Amino acid sequence: MTSTMLDSITGVGGPSPEAVIRVRDVTKSFGGAAALKNVSLDVHAGEVHALMGMNGAGKSTLVKILSGAHNPDLGHIEVADRVQTQLTPRRARRLGISTVPQRRELVMSLTVAENIMLGDLPNRRSVVRWRSVADEARAALDGLGISIDVGHIAGDLTVAEQTMVEVAREVRRGGRVLILDEPTACLGADAAEQIRALVRRLRDGGVAVVYISHHIDEVLGIADRITVLRDGAVVRSGVTGDIDERGLVRDMAGRDVVSERPQRAAASRDVGLAVRDLSHGRSIDGFHVEVRKGEIVAVLGPAGDAQSRLFDLLSGRRRPDRGALCVDGRPVPLGSVSRALGSGLRCVTGDRRSLGLIPDLSIDENLLLAQDRLAGRRLHRSSALARRAAPLRDDYRVVSLAKNPPVGRLSGGNQQKVLLAKWLGTRPAACFLEDPTNGVDVAAMADIHTLIDALAREGVAVLLASSSAEEVMRLADRVIVVRGGRMVAEHEINGITRDELVATVLGGELS
Amino acid sequence: MSIGSPARTGASETAPQAPDRRWRLPDMRIPHSGLILMLILVVALASFQTDSFLTTTNLLNVLRQVSAGAVIAAGLTLLMTAGGMDFSMGSVVAVTTAVAAQLIAHDQPVWLAIVVSMAVATVLGLVNGLVVTFTKVAPFVVTLATATLLDGVFLVILEGLSVSVGAELSELGNGTTLGVPNLLVVAVIVLAATAFVMRYTVFGRDAFAIGGNEDVARLSGINVVRAKLVLYGLAGALSGLAGIMLLSRLAGSSPGTAGLPMQLTAVAAVVIGGTSLHGGRGTVVGTTLGVLLLGVVANVLNLLQISSYYHLISVGAVLLIAAVANQLHNRRK
Incomplete structure (x- = not known):
């Protein structure tokens, strides 16, 4: 077999x-x-x-x-x-x-073996023969040169x-x-x-x-x-x-797509976003960064490392074990969504499906979801909504075939633009962006990079979490490399090449 | 990733459509057209079978009978749209009738009985909300438990007996305004207010957002805890109102009034109306049609003198058909 x-x-x-x-x-x-x-x-x-x-x-x-x-x-x-x-x-x-x-x-609660054999479980008179399930599943994996224990639960595996x-x-x-x-x-x-x-x-x-x-x-x-x-x-x-x-x-x-680093004025001396000694379990330990207004600082690490915890901790979804946050010079208590929003910090998730957008609601309503709440609006009129959402749609080049469909029907790139527009349209004081070009095409990626450049030019402090060295080289002024939950290096972007950066992420020297 | 299936844009379609050989349901562009069709069919059938159906008296009677249920269903629509569930509303109705009936029977003023019983109902709703919000136990479980518990409390308050309120509330229960039963007026006001809230207020849109994705709602600055407490409190308050309406119509409270069966009918009406059990979708118009459909079916069975045993069978069948039709409709979209 x-x-x-x-x-x-x-x-x-x-x-x-x-x-x-x-x-x-x-x-x-x-x-x-x-x-x-x-x-x-x-x-x-x-x-x-x-x-x-x-x-x-x-x-x-x-x-x-x-x-x-x-x-x-x-x-x-x-x-x-x-x-x-x-x-x-x-x-x-x-x-x-x-x-x-x-x-x-996959059925995440079942074992690898059961998942592979699902719908075709070996049985004798309807009683499952577990030994055969494991054997046949193992054979299927071995045949493709995959070494995964068939007894593991699917949900525990890496992607x-x-x-x-x-x-x-x-x-x-x-x-x-x-x-x-x-x-x-x-x-x-x-x-x-x-x-x-x-x-x-x-x-x-x-x-x-x-x-x-x-x-x-x-x-x-x-x-x-x-x-x-x-x-x-x-x-x-x-x-x-x-x-x-x-x-x-x-x-x-259909055209040449150019996405190159633009010339930006030097960042101001004021610190727009400061994170000190942020620690949570073993996933992130002693993380600190100061982002000046108009500066883009990237946090780069292997997929799933410390940079992917930042969203939960900075947005207030989770309370870290230790740490302090300052936005625009004022301390902001961690672990409270409303306090984080109130401080002017905007956190844009990299997981738009489960934490970013509401798929059943229309584009316009998603675009203004946060803005209307922050402004304390009480009444909601769909005609007024369309009028107020129109500039956001234009600025962020959201394209849809129908007039105002549920946002879940848009392509990934357009959903991502809606997500960015939703948050960046709220005049942030500081911004945390997680993998902002996750799953979008080259043209949309170039558009989004331009939008982030513009954000920094307006004097917003931008902290960027990424697992792509290219994106970091394209956008950031400074990069912090994390691995195993700890900061391992920090570089000005002009003082490092892409290959050196990749080497650092993969486990190069400590600086 | 890609455009998938863009929305059908109705009149703006100009490109020729390829012929589709598969059999398909009639195109339901009008919202709730399936439900309206079903309602028309039942009404037509009833008018052929019995002369007494299409009379003003009978129709007004049907509307009076469904009024209290409509008020519960309105609150439930809002709550379910926000991803919540309350199985205890019918039982809160029962408790409200018992508290108010006992107070009136013990010579307390009617206004006091109404205020006290409705306050009790609101508090009961809030308690549901507190438990659901802070323990994170599934609302289905919490409110099924409180429903059972309150059905018992109801019997305790009545001491197992019927308590009459005489003619104290008959102005609400039997009176009319410009020929329209007062009960119906109240129900229409509640339904209209709920529809307005759901469509034109940020609070109503918060409910859609919370039902659509609670995490996103919280991260977008919606105070989810407060919204949920208000929604459960509102469900309790509306149950209280429905309790007073029911008490005024029946002129008393007795074991068997309201309770879980009333709740199940309300849930059925809301689900028939197309509100999603997972939250994020719901309309008051659909709920209203659902309430009417179930009310008309019950009335027709009554008029045709069909045994009340068949009542449950018909509610169950209507619910099943409507739920399947909704599902097919959604899948086609």
Whole structure:
């Protein structure tokens, strides 16, 4: 079972020139807005086919059509040389098309073994045979070279491990075409490399991998073939070697996207935000920083390290064990949301789904959610709301097809802009931003960087938590590196190169 | 990540739509159109079956009967939209009728009986709110417990007997203003006020925000604790009002008045009206239609002289059908 697993799923074994999926002239629109226009592409066994495009370019719609969740309005899909009309998720799965979505779909309270075998638990007269469950699950993981104890609870695994378990489950169920939607989003460098290694093993075993990612470096490194979508149409589809980074960005954005450090006036001498001796359990210990007005200070660390605790502690959601906070020279008690807001500190979460936006409420209402409360408004009129939200929408370039849909229907990049607008539109005295470009495309990223530059130029003290060295190099004036909950280094951004910075994060010298 | 399925924009649709071969429900662009359709069907059926249904007397009677329930359902809509739940409102109604009836029976002035019993009801609501907010026990569990407890307290206050208030409250219970029953006037005012609060006040929008995502609401500067306490207190106060309304209509309080069965009907009406059990969504219009539908069904069964055993069966069936229809409707969107 173990060694033959990958051979068996390909049927023939080894890469073949035959496409396993052919998409032909597919068009799909929703309520008059075309999401896909005449899209054609081939997916081959034993190849990694990257699907790139900006937020809203049609990647998700294409994935939904491949996986049977939507049917095309025009055009068709061929799977294994047969035209598939009326593809349903169940049929697609039977044909070996599996999707590993961006959000993990594991039962977090069950073990890895049970998750892998879910829906197909080995049993004798309906009594589960736990030994076989563990054995078969272990075989499924071993077959893909994954070493995770099948007895662990899924919820205790790291995100990367959860992704791998999900991939193993899909392969065990007979997935011949695996669609991976941004499998390395929110992962640190090591974890992302583990995932990429797994993708390469899948490919070498003959699986067709459809790989969706915003990371251009990553795609150029891993993909055999790249298809770029823009505004619902294919603008380029070809072998990876023919495409360079610049061309890829131009294809995706439709223009050259430049995101370079602007010249900013020196920060003022006044300290806008000061944190002293912030400590909470083992996750963060003795953190301190002084951010002057008009300065951007970044806190950089491996994903999930001390910088990711700052949101909870500074916003007042959690009370730290020790520490002091000063905003604009005035002390602010920690552990109280209302006191933190009252001081003029605005904390923007990196987790917009669970801590940032209310998906069922409209864009406008989300934009003004905080502003109206801070202003102590009592009455609420939707016409007035639209009028007051309009400038925010313009300034932050929030784009939506419908007039004012629930914010949950927007693309990730637009949701992120709504989140930033919601907080930065409240005239902050100081600002804490957590991964502000999490899961957004290059153009939206450039927009958001420009917005943050502008914020600093207005004299706001900006503290930025990030796990991306590029972003830090682009935005920050100063960087603090954290690891294992402690501060390990502090540098002026002009005195360090990107590579030195990455080395420090990965465990270089103490300075 | 991508545009997913953008909202259907109604009249502004211009692009040709591809033919969809699948069978689908009639397009429900009008909010609550399914519910309205169901109500029309029941009314039509009833008018064919019995002449006495479509008479002014009977219709006004139906409206009088559902008034108290409508007041509870209004409070519950607001509370459930904020992600809360109160199973004890019917029991608070019962306790209110008992307290007021005993006070009146013991020769206390009517205004005092009303003030005291409604204050008791408000406090009971607040107690629910305090327990829910500060212990973080699921509101379902807390209020089911208080409901059971209060049903017992109710019997203790009545000492198991019926207590009559004579004609003391008949102006409210039987009187009319310009031909409209006073009970109905009160219910309409409460429903309209609730709808206004939900739509046009920041407090109402706070309820949507808290129900939609409590963490985000708190981080956005909404005082979630205070809002919840007010909502539970309001649920108690409205239960008190409903208690006075019920007492005035029945002219007395007796074991079996209100209690958990009344509450279940109110929950059914709210759910039929499309308010989400998870919070974040709810409308007073839907709730009103739900209350009317259940009231009309009960009335029709009465007129057709069908055994009261079938009453529960019909409420259950209506709830099930409406809940399934809501779910299908939401999924299509």
